[in-house]
Amino acid sequence: MTTMTTSRRRWRNTAVGLSFLLPNLIGFLILTLIPVGLLFYYAFTEWNVFGGATWTGLDNFRQMAADTTFWTALRNTLYYAAFHIPLTLGVSLGLALLLNRKLRGVAFFRTVAFFPYITSIVAIAQIWNMLFSPGFGPINELLRWIGVDSPPGWTTSADWSMPAVIIVGTWRDMGYYMLLFLAGLQTIPGQLYEAATVDGASAWQRFRAVTLPGLRPTTFFITVLLTIGSFKVFDLILVMTNGGPGQSTLVLAQYIFRKGFEENQFGYASAVSIVLFAICLVVTVIQFVVNKRRRS
Amino acid sequence: MKRSLAAVTALLLGITGCSSGGDAEESGPVTLTLAGWSLATTPEFKTLADGFKTSHPDIVVELKEYDAANYDTQMIADLAAGKAPDVYVQKNLKNFFTYQDGKQLVDVSDVAAKLGPKVGGVSAYQVDGKTWAIPYRADSWVLYYNKALFDKAGVKHPDGSWTWAEYATAAKELTTKLKAAGDKALGTYQHTWQSTDQGFALAQSAGASLESGDYGFLKPYYETSLDLQNAGAQVSLGDATTNSLTYQAQFGKQSAAMMVMGTWYIATLLNQQAKGDADAFEWGIAPAPQLTKTTTGTSATPVTFADPTGLGINPKISDKKIAAAKEFLAYAAGADAAKALAGIGVTPADNSSVADTIFSLKGAPSDDLSKFTFATHDTKPENPVSKYTAPLQNILKDLHTEVLSGTTPIDAAITKAQDRAKNEVLNK
Numbered sequence: 001m002t003t004m005t006t007s008r009r010r011w012r013n014t015a016v017g018l019s020f021l022l023p024n025l026i027g028f029l030i031l032t033l034i035p036v037g038l039l040f041y042y043a044f045t046e047w048n049v050f051g052g053a054t055w056t057g058l059d060n061f062r063q064m065a066a067d068t069t070f071w072t073a074l075r076n077t078l079y080y081a082a083f084h085i086p087l088t089l090g091v092s093l094g095l096a097l098l099l100n101r102k103l104r105g106v107a108f109f110r111t112v113a114f115f116p117y118i119t120s121i122v123a124i125a126q127i128w129n130m131l132f133s134p135g136f137g138p139i140n141e142l143l144r145w146i147g148v149d150s151p152p153g154w155t156t157s158a159d160w161s162m163p164a165v166i167i168v169g170t171w172r173d174m175g176y177y178m179l180l181f182l183a184g185l186q187t188i189p190g191q192l193y194e195a196a197t198v199d200g201a202s203a204w205q206r207f208r209a210v211t212l213p214g215l216r217p218t219t220f221f222i223t224v225l226l227t228i229g230s231f232k233v234f235d236l237i238l239v240m241t242n243g244g245p246g247q248s249t250l251v252l253a254q255y256i257f258r259k260g261f262e263e264n265q266f267g268y269a270s271a272v273s274i275v276l277f278a279i280c281l282v283v284t285v286i287q288f289v290v291n292k293r294r295r296s
Numbered sequence: 297m298k299r300s301l302a303a304v305t306a307l308l309l310g311i312t313g314c315s316s317g318g319d320a321e322e323s324g325p326v327t328l329t330l331a332g333w334s335l336a337t338t339p340e341f342k343t344l345a346d347g348f349k350t351s352h353p354d355i356v357v358e359l360k361e362y363d364a365a366n367y368d369t370q371m372i373a374d375l376a377a378g379k380a381p382d383v384y385v386q387k388n389l390k391n392f393f394t395y396q397d398g399k400q401l402v403d404v405s406d407v408a409a410k411l412g413p414k415v416g417g418v419s420a421y422q423v424d425g426k427t428w429a430i431p432y433r434a435d436s437w438v439l440y441y442n443k444a445l446f447d448k449a450g451v452k453h454p455d456g457s458w459t460w461a462e463y464a465t466a467a468k469e470l471t472t473k474l475k476a477a478g479d480k481a482l483g484t485y486q487h488t489w490q491s492t493d494q495g496f497a498l499a500q501s502a503g504a505s506l507e508s509g510d511y512g513f514l515k516p517y518y519e520t521s522l523d524l525q526n527a528g529a530q531v532s533l534g535d536a537t538t539n540s541l542t543y544q545a546q547f548g549k550q551s552a553a554m555m556v557m558g559t560w561y562i563a564t565l566l567n568q569q570a571k572g573d574a575d576a577f578e579w580g581i582a583p584a585p586q587l588t589k590t591t592t593g594t595s596a597t598p599v600t601f602a603d604p605t606g607l608g609i610n611p612k613i614s615d616k617k618i619a620a621a622k623e624f625l626a627y628a629a630g631a632d633a634a635k636a637l638a639g640i641g642v643t644p645a646d647n648s649s650v651a652d653t654i655f656s657l658k659g660a661p662s663d664d665l666s667k668f669t670f671a672t673h674d675t676k677p678e679n680p681v682s683k684y685t686a687p688l689q690n691i692l693k694d695l696h697t698e699v700l701s702g703t704t705p706i707d708a709a710i711t712k713a714q715d716r717a718k719n720e721v722l723n724k
Contacts (some may be wrong), residue, residue: 130539
């Protein structure tokens, strides 16, 4: 009798729990899981969205191997990720360390640092574009004022457009990751710092021996999030440079958008999506393996 | 398998897309849904719906709003999901192929057959001898000029005889003389769109074709644009894009003395001047500059470009609705709708008798050259339609930003675009 009641109660608790999850689960199923599943099918087809898709086997992948624009987009994506990930990690950790102190108005500064993350990406891109404007932009005005004769063209120069986008991407993301680092810093016991101070450790030694090891789980988590986010970068670049000038900032996510929604080649776009997915997966798995080895 | 997958996809697209429409009843009055965009600022759809109602009281036309910037993406999603309006606009001709090839348009050859030769742009919607959409608007690109700024600079007004070289000389002269007169306005403004250079190049160069994969014909046009940028006679592409300049403000707020733009801007400029969103000044239109002297002067027909804007019928609707929709298309392309559209400053597809209507609107110019410009032109399509159009235009968009930003010299950029066109599109 007691067993029955316990199992019934357990089932009822599970049902109640599931009922809370259900709206989210249904949304996830319809808007994420099924489309992602379909993506794997469409990657092997030629499909213009109307009517049925035609199975073409590996044709899309063969085409991709010879597609110079695909390789340009891949190179640009790797370029963005290679600089955006370490830069954002460094800046957000620095900010977190700075704002983890008991300063006057620290809450205000934390809010200021977090603000770009919740601001509309279109507004961010427009404002930064105006700041970067080669002719009238305040950044170049300042550079000229301090004696730089020919300041960069920023988003209008093929050499500087990607650095400009990386700077804005880092500025936009730093507040969010700073918050995660702050949360990580709060979990490091204060006694460790006290003990290190008693042992005569300098600030740098305390940072290396206490802070960094204490932040390892947080750093790992942030690195994984940043990696996936960097490989998927889309909206910022779309609004800031639209992939240009030329193809200098064309990234994989935008290439997928172009092929699918502008050129109506949804099969090919799906195949490129799968490559992007595979890259994210491989890099993340490598990060997990490395992290596991370090921990063990 | 394929059908069920398509159904699931259509369901997903339907969930994310907006919807209404569908067939309600087979008897009694017919209600047609018509797609439009920015309804608050684009009165042409309501004008057509209201005008049609007076002659067809049994057919109601309801408007369904789409986002102007994402019109085709949303429309494709709605069509795939079976939720699209009964009649929808071919907003961008380069996407017409997608709809036609995807079997999303009813054959309206019978409507086209009844139209007179005055309706321009019908051929743009013809594939394999059949017509798939009917144009109601047919713009063309012209040269707008600010008479007050020309007078201030002491430069002679355009007379319709200009080649691009003469236009560039005038733009530079205007810039210098306006500066001397204490005015910051530049000689001209060419908007950031690739069509500003490529549309004219394609229309005015003999034998030019996008699908030839040979883009040497673009060179003189980009040379002129770069020359104007380097001389400071127009804003550079970089400054225009980074500062999100709008062409309406550049000309309407008198930051430029000239501007090449489509005739749709006539309605906007009149409207903005009436509301105070644009400065009040006297302006006029002249034929677009030409590549050679052979097509200049009021005794010749200037060559220019622009795509028509057509109406197509969703094939998923009932026969009764298709019949009603065909009547609506015939009305929209006809003389009555032309007058109604001209009354709000829109250039109708049948523009043979509406010049007087447009030029009698308050604030419109009244000079002979403006009237000649509006009525006389050989308008070539900006986007001759094929399955290659959209991918080729993307390659040419990259070329455009590459050249005008100074990233790559013209010849090298053209060679690169040609290689990409062959490898990525034409030889696939």
